[in-house]
Amino acid sequence: MHYLIILGFIFVSFAATSQEIAVFNITQQQGLPSNTVYDVYQSSDGFMWIATENGVVRYNGTSFRRFDNNKVRSRAVGGLQEDAMGRIWLHNFFGEILYLTGDKLQKLESWEKFYSEGFPSITHLPDTLIVNTNRHAYYYCLQSDRWIKLDSLFARSHQQPSLLFGNNTIDSNGEKWFCYSVDGQTYLASLKNPGLRRPVANKAKPINAVTVRLIRLKSSLLLFDSPTGTLLELKDGNMQDVSGKYPDILPQTRSIANLGDSLLAFIGTNGAWIAKENGERVHYLSGKNISGITTDKEGGIWFGTLNEGVFYSPSLQTIHYPRSEFTSFTRLASAGDILVAGSYDGGIKLFKDKRLLASIPAQSNKEVQCLFADLDENRLLLFTDKLYQYNLTTRKLLRSDKVVAVKKIIRFQNDYLLATSDGVMALNAATQQTTSLFPEQRIATLAFDTAKNQLWIGAQKGLYIRNHRTGLVSQWRTDDGFSPGVSSILVSHNTVFLGTLTDGIYQVVDGKLVTRFSTANGMPSDHITALALYGNRLLAGTDKGIAVVDLATGEKSTIDRARGLLASESYDIVVHHNSIWVAHAEGLQQFNALPVRNLQQGRLQVASLSTNGRMIPVKPVVELDPTSQQLSVRFDVSNNLRSQGSTIIRYRIPEIEGNQWHETDLANPEANFVALPAGSFTLEAVALNEDGVPSANKVVLPLKVLAPFWKQSWFLILTITGIVLAITSLLLLRSRRAHARKQLALIHQNQEQQLRIARLTSIRAQMNPHFIFNTLSSIQGKILHGQTREATDSLQAFAKLLRKTLELSSRELVTLQEEIEVLDKYLLIERDRMGGELEFSIRTSPELPTNEIRIPSLITQPYVENAIRHGLLHKQGKKTLTVEFSIVDGLLKIQIDDNGIGRQAAQAISQQRKEHKPFAMNASQQRIDILNSLMKEPIQVHIRDKHNEGGLAAGTEIIILLPQINGTH
Numbered sequence: 001m002h003y004l005i006i007l008g009f010i011f012v013s014f015a016a017t018s019q020e021i022a023v024f025n026i027t028q029q030q031g032l033p034s035n036t037v038y039d040v041y042q043s044s045d046g047f048m049w050i051a052t053e054n055g056v057v058r059y060n061g062t063s064f065r066r067f068d069n070n071k072v073r074s075r076a077v078g079g080l081q082e083d084a085m086g087r088i089w090l091h092n093f094f095g096e097i098l099y100l101t102g103d104k105l106q107k108l109e110s111w112e113k114f115y116s117e118g119f120p121s122i123t124h125l126p127d128t129l130i131v132n133t134n135r136h137a138y139y140y141c142l143q144s145d146r147w148i149k150l151d152s153l154f155a156r157s158h159q160q161p162s163l164l165f166g167n168n169t170i171d172s173n174g175e176k177w178f179c180y181s182v183d184g185q186t187y188l189a190s191l192k193n194p195g196l197r198r199p200v201a202n203k204a205k206p207i208n209a210v211t212v213r214l215i216r217l218k219s220s221l222l223l224f225d226s227p228t229g230t231l232l233e234l235k236d237g238n239m240q241d242v243s244g245k246y247p248d249i250l251p252q253t254r255s256i257a258n259l260g261d262s263l264l265a266f267i268g269t270n271g272a273w274i275a276k277e278n279g280e281r282v283h284y285l286s287g288k289n290i291s292g293i294t295t296d297k298e299g300g301i302w303f304g305t306l307n308e309g310v311f312y313s314p315s316l317q318t319i320h321y322p323r324s325e326f327t328s329f330t331r332l333a334s335a336g337d338i339l340v341a342g343s344y345d346g347g348i349k350l351f352k353d354k355r356l357l358a359s360i361p362a363q364s365n366k367e368v369q370c371l372f373a374d375l376d377e378n379r380l381l382l383f384t385d386k387l388y389q390y391n392l393t394t395r396k397l398l399r400s401d402k403v404v405a406v407k408k409i410i411r412f413q414n415d416y417l418l419a420t421s422d423g424v425m426a427l428n429a430a431t432q433q434t435t436s437l438f439p440e441q442r443i444a445t446l447a448f449d450t451a452k453n454q455l456w457i458g459a460q461k462g463l464y465i466r467n468h469r470t471g472l473v474s475q476w477r478t479d480d481g482f483s484p485g486v487s488s489i490l491v492s493h494n495t496v497f498l499g500t501l502t503d504g505i506y507q508v509v510d511g512k513l514v515t516r517f518s519t520a521n522g523m524p525s526d527h528i529t530a531l532a533l534y535g536n537r538l539l540a541g542t543d544k545g546i547a548v549v550d551l552a553t554g555e556k557s558t559i560d561r562a563r564g565l566l567a568s569e570s571y572d573i574v575v576h577h578n579s580i581w582v583a584h585a586e587g588l589q590q591f592n593a594l595p596v597r598n599l600q601q602g603r604l605q606v607a608s609l610s611t612n613g614r615m616i617p618v619k620p621v622v623e624l625d626p627t628s629q630q631l632s633v634r635f636d637v638s639n640n641l642r643s644q645g646s647t648i649i650r651y652r653i654p655e656i657e658g659n660q661w662h663e664t665d666l667a668n669p670e671a672n673f674v675a676l677p678a679g680s681f682t683l684e685a686v687a688l689n690e691d692g693v694p695s696a697n698k699v700v701l702p703l704k705v706l707a708p709f710w711k712q713s714w715f716l717i718l719t720i721t722g723i724v725l726a727i728t729s730l731l732l733l734r735s736r737r738a739h740a741r742k743q744l745a746l747i748h749q750n751q752e753q754q755l756r757i758a759r760l761t762s763i764r765a766q767m768n769p770h771f772i773f774n775t776l777s778s779i780q781g782k783i784l785h786g787q788t789r790e791a792t793d794s795l796q797a798f799a800k801l802l803r804k805t806l807e808l809s810s811r812e813l814v815t816l817q818e819e820i821e822v823l824d825k826y827l828l829i830e831r832d833r834m835g836g837e838l839e840f841s842i843r844t845s846p847e848l849p850t851n852e853i854r855i856p857s858l859i860t861q862p863y864v865e866n867a868i869r870h871g872l873l874h875k876q877g878k879k880t881l882t883v884e885f886s887i888v889d890g891l892l893k894i895q896i897d898d899n900g901i902g903r904q905a906a907q908a909i910s911q912q913r914k915e916h917k918p919f920a921m922n923a924s925q926q927r928i929d930i931l932n933s934l935m936k937e938p939i940q941v942h943i944r945d946k947h948n949e950g951g952l953a954a955g956t957e958i959i960i961l962l963p964q965i966n967g968t969h
Contacts, residue, residue, distance in 0.1 A: 036306055039077075042296050043088060046297060047060060047639075048302065051078045055075045060641070061642070061647070069106065077098065091119055114147055151163060166212040166213070167179050171216050179214060202228045205227075211225055219235065226253065229251045254269070267291070272285060290303055290304065319354060320587060326356075327343040338357065342371045346384040364385040369405060369406060371409075372416070374416075378391060379391065403418070407420070408444070419443035424441075441457075442460040442461075458498070461485070488529070488531045496509075499531045500526070504523050523547050526542075528542060536550065541571070541572070544558075546558065560690070566589060620702070626678070633670065635699070648687065649669055650688065651684065653681045678705050794832050801826060815851055816892070819858070823883065824842055839878065839880045844886070870906040872900045884897070894962070903943075
């Protein structure tokens, strides 16, 4: 497998060091049931299973799923393995056999009558288990729940109480092997030919079968006896002692695990050794009491311990010099074969061949702010509270000078160039004389472009370029005039990379900005702390890992926790002897190679569903009743351990959200839908690992949300139809009755009055349906768009308006108060129909007796309707309408004011749409003409177009002047 190839690849490079690999410790603090771990195992679906003293858990890289069974006698478990059907088998320390199926921990009840003592050794076949204890061996048929005792196959007689069993296994050819003892002699035999038994012996010490463990390899079988430290190999039918290959390891080994046909893991109380067949080995986790070891499909390695939980390393390509043993380092420098690391406490560590070579004691307790190794002068320069110079070979202090804070040191020709808090200084390497090159600026970093003889200066107030030949200094700016504050500068050929604390990385070629790398195009952060080149890849330290930019392709990736980086922020990065060295809060870390892209595809699944706090089963179609429109979906992702919770889960309901995806991560893997509308939908979800590789599957979960019967379409249509029919019938009945009464009254009037009153009645009969059907159209639109509650509210308001209209329909004159009430109800309905965009106000003078003054009914409504439909409806932005009632010169003044588009624009729109003059306005004018013919004082209507200071239309003002009518006349 690929991850085993990785282990072998780094084996030689790591064998020379005594430092530890970079590991993450998973303990009870993260949710592990116990820090006493007996076994670790990855199942075929990619989950990591951990057997502990307090039960078994399933781990997805960030959270644990615990499995319990109250019927078991012991919670301490071990012996994890998986059968062909995906079930996980294990045993507890009481000897009970357990298995996990359907997310439940079950006990193999039929084993109770066969168990005697000791832990069972279990090996699985597709439909069979092979189980043995110290005293007996069995076949177990999974389908029939039948047990077959195998003791007689190994005993020479039927009465042989000295028969003892150790371990059983199945080799790569499917042959079943047992290690057992008879009369004090230990043998290895197969079920295929139990009579052909091979002695298992140690020349110096006897071997007891009970302590022997069998390890299957591709072409052989290993037998390991821990008490005697004996390792035997059965290959091609021959048994030989191979203990001599590992004389220093076997005495410290508790058990052996196969990590691939060329790699063996020897585990014990002093860590684990991983060895090749040729005897080469490397020691991991020295001092840890290892109980189990396994590798995962993503190239990681997992160590179970008996007292410290689980240790996980995403990659064996990285070495860690921990803060607990060394210190926290702030600055790094490469000095030939030596890597120099400056610390927070002012001390210096020198590393060679991946080992600590020497230490230089701190001259002060201040942190090392900069380091520079001058190989030509064999000199090391650093700044803490002073500028110190050491001999690199003898490590003796040569001199110290009190200078302002130095952040960066480089060398050009005979001078050291210093970036200080008071500008750029040149320090002559021979005479130690200083010269100010660029004073009175806080300088953060420097870099020299030898090809152009230019010094790049990163200052607090911007970026500068100094021509080293002429001494002229100019400020570098982007095309839009911006000069960034720079934290680090890297020069490579004709390209300069500028790292900033807020704007990412600027790539400058021949003085011109070519591109900017930022979070907008794939960087993990815009806060850059360090820059380095690793081949054709740019490394950028940030506060969220190390960004890696392939300068040839532009592809970006990140070295972060998922790839073995133990701290988020990198203080400094140096490429030394083809390795990447990183200083961070957890110490010093070395990457022997860039982490490879994780191409393993996770598997996304729905772990649970709940609605209104109540768990519901996951079914092929999830159905929610009308009272359960809230839905919470909890996901889980397997085969994605390396991401350690950074797996992205994207989800959507396309019928509701279209192409809009929501995102969460495995640390909080829940999608919550607060109020799902009634209907049939599909929940879609996919997972992306830390490298953006999508999961092998996509979750597609059909949902059906039921609506209450009073919200279902058939009921709403039936209800609205009934209401419309009832209202229409009532209006027709009232209209006919009113018409009949008017006809009787007209008999006693002259012919002209009869004609005019008939015309007036006809106009009013036409106006009432207009109000009705205009409003019903709006309500119908809300129903069709699923706005049931809003439709109900509008219908109630409309009903109130109708009741008031019907009440006034039989009267020619109404009180001003009644006219205002009807107008207010009408405007509320119009505002609702316009989605709340209309702002209106109805004002009356304080002295106006609204309950005494009478006016013709609905005299203002046509003008208000016309202002809305032709003036305000087409206006963008704020829409206001004001209706004001007052007494002017003994007349009732009704002023209707809007801020619409004006009559000229409205007329142009009407002509474009080929609309006729509104019926309401024609009818209103006819009605006024009729009323004027019957009244002593005529009703006056004045219309004025409003304009703003620029001469543009600003709305329309309508003034209606009516004679006052008091009392009942």
